[in-house]
Amino acid sequence: MPKRTDSEYLAFVHGQVRALRRTAYLLCGDAHQADDIVQETLTKLYTRWPGISHVENIDAYVNTMLVRVFLDERRRGWWKVALLDWLPERSAPPPPSPDDRSMVRSALMGLPPRQRAVVVLRYLCDLPVKEVAQRLGCSEGTVKSQCANALDKLRAVFDTTFPLTQDRL
Amino acid sequence: MTYEERDMSEEDRAVQLLRTMPDEPPSPSTIDIPRTMAEGRRRRRARRWSGGVALAAVTAVAAGGGTVAVAALREPAPPTPAPSPTASTVAAAPAPAAAVPVPKDCTVTLLPSGDIRKALVTSGDPSGRYLAGRVYPPSGVHTVLWKDGVLQPRPPMPGADASWEDINSSGVAVGSSYSGEVQYAYVSPGKSVTRLHGGEASAAAINDAGVIAGALGKPYEGVPAMWPSASAAPVELPLPAGYTAGAAEAIGEDGTIVGTVEKKATEGTGYLWLPGGATRLMPMPTVEGKRATLFWPDSLSNGWVYGRAVLDLQEDGSRRFTSYRYNIATNKYEKLATPLGPPAIGAENGWILGTTGRYEPVLLAGKKVVQLPRYATMKEYQVTALSADGKTAAGYTTDTDDTEGVANRPLRWTCR
Known part of the structure; x- marks a missing residue:
């Protein structure tokens, strides 16, 4: 199976970034934190991009990643000040x-x-x-x-x- | 009303109210797509070795102002260990750097996990007989214990995201889980599981004497601590002046504890609490002619600390990792033959378990890098345990899979 290319990544991201921001915003309630979550999620996605050619539903895959980034970050407590x-x-x-x-x-x-x-x-x-x-x-x-x-x-x-x-x- | 009925109540007033919320963030996007690619490329190079900590995206801060400057040994170790003229009272002698035997006839075994395929190993004991982990049945993930490769009837740790982080040779396991958002530490001496004293806490390690090391307080904000026994109240481990947080990560059989300490808004760096009460900020090795920014210890064995030096380069904002072991008695670093993904787990015979940049499990024996056999066709591995004699290693696969997400399989390797 061919590896996924950068242009495929860009096309995917441009199509999804608004929806990802909306979900992140609903999860954390803060526009800046939402952007941080999406930034980190997409960075993780790009890090793995060449190796995930077998993943058919990239949409579900990246949304799962987004939720986990949100939960991980919450657990680490970076955002506690804002949420307290x-x-x-x-x-x-x-x-x-x-x-x-x-x-x-x-x-x-x-x-x-x-x-x-x-x-x-x-x-x-x-x-x-x-x-x-x-x-x-x-x-x-x-x-x-x-x-x-x-x-x-x-x-x-x-x-x-x-x-x-x-x-x- | 059952959960099912409630869940399906589309007309629920609470749900209707929730749906009145605007879902569009009120400010323009600050997402930098080129930066996701630049950073993603860097992480590919770093091969995920940064672990979760790198999420902090901190600027380079030298952690140990005023620490002893020690030049790392950049060349392979001398054939015999340097004698230790220092005043250190550490009892353990360093493992000989020469004549490290090479692992032979390594085999891999899938550990039993009942009918559930998804399972993993989180830790093991020095004898190589006990391993701890988790299985993931649909009814909910829970902790498990193996003895001699056989699942044991031991009650699971209560709480979410439960993990046994270490076991001693008597089979006493320690670890932590979350109750809501609060983390608690637990110990399981055999047929029971009890919460450790001290409130919000995490337990990372236990030695054969039953001394437990970990941290008190919230994750990433707590202070290093030890419990003299499973039933004892915790004792805070001293932090150096100017440092506000930390965690103990490993404990040796002689009571030496290694962990990390951090100043406000910085990342942790290696610190030692020696038997007898002496403490020491681990010096920074010299990496590529530059003093490392941080040192992250992974494991402790026989007077050596195994881990990674972190070098943050101001020029291009990149972060590099180099694997070292540190001799507590001589206060000197030795660069490992090859970079290892974390954790690097040392054994008394000098073998070191880790993963390569391609997530392959390997044992280092001096300059020799011995690849451990793959399980079936699985490609990516995480290693989690190495017995004191180096002959039994454990870990699990992390291959991604369409149906399963991450396909974890609990594995044990044995070598001669």
């Missing part, structure tokens, strides 16, 4: 804000990273449970239970922030 304010267990509930969407994002960022990744991939990237499991390297059962736990936590936040009587939806 959002951890709901440690901080008071966020004050009401005119921008409901930023409240939604704060609630999402309040989830632990793996749970957040499950929610983003499952509900915002609309991936089937099986694919979410593959990308996170866990079982389908774990994806389902993490989804359920995450939605419980989000509901608790949303029910306080957006009472149903306001009929927003």
